[in-house]
Amino acid sequence: MERLRSLARWSTNYDDPWTNDLAFEAAAAIATLHSNPSLVVACRRMLAHHPTSAPLWWLLAHVLAAADPARTARELRDRLEGDLTVERVSAGLPLLDAGQKVGVVGWGRLPERVFSERVDLDVVRISVLSAGATDASYRSRLDRQTVEIDPYDLAEHGVAIVLAPALAVTSDVALLGEGFGDLLYEAGSIPIWLVASLGTLLPQKLFIAVERAAIESPTITERVRLERFAKVVGPRGVESPTDAVVGLSCPLPAELLKPL
Secondary structure, eight states: OHHHHHHHHOTTTTOOTTOOHHHHHHHHHHTTOSOOTTHHHHHHHHHHHSTTOHHHHHHHHHHHTOSSHHHHHHHHHHHHHTOOHHHHHHHHSOOOOTTOEEEEESOOHHHHHHHHHOTTSOEEEEOOTTSSHHHHHHGGGSSSOOEEEOGGGTTTTTEEEEEEEOSEEOSSEEEEETTHHHHHHHHTTSOEEEEOOTTOBOOHHHHHHHHHHHHTSSOOEEEEEGGGOSEEEETTEEEOHHHHTTTOOOOOOHHHHSOO
16 A cells, blocks of 8 residues: 555656556556555545546556456556557558658657667657656667657658657547647648557546546646547557547446546
8 A cells, every 4th residue: 555655646757658657556556455445545546646647547447346456456467567559659660761750759668669679760859848857767768869859840850750649548539748739730741640558548438537637637638639640559559540449448436437
């Protein structure tokens, strides 16, 4: 329980929108609990500190609806650890012509791993308002030097594809961080691929709960129609926005649907 409380307090340590690390850590902690009446309180406290972490909502919804929370947490921990989103992004990105580049919103562990494997692709970092803190901590880890550009410089730098991390996705809309509206406007006809790690795709009621919690917190988010994206990339691979949301399902425990 103390580990769960510490995850709630570390409100800036797991702000990488590219990963589901926070959900993995929470699953690892819950997996060690046999039973505890304070689990609901601990789950809601974590969500209050991390209201836009869709994988965390996804995890805790499954855990609180389970007859055996610890066993369910162990199963989900293993699924999160084996998330294939990195491999799907790496395999799905096409070969580009000379001078063309992939633009990545901010930086993080996922693009770092993708472009460590895809050495044939040139990459630039796109600076938006929501990509600051985590971006800085990963900048120097890639062997290749990457240039940081503003959204209005996409054409000048030959950006042919943009990769953007989703905070949450449901049947018709996606939730993204502050500043993505400017990026979408400046991108014009440049295809934008929405990257949605395991746990990011949510049924509508849970998506609304995530959005409501974000509105009531200092976190600033932007709602974007899913049809605006050329592709959605997740553990299943590169899909059209319509195909990516087929089969959305997740438990809806009443404890999580109440305002935080």
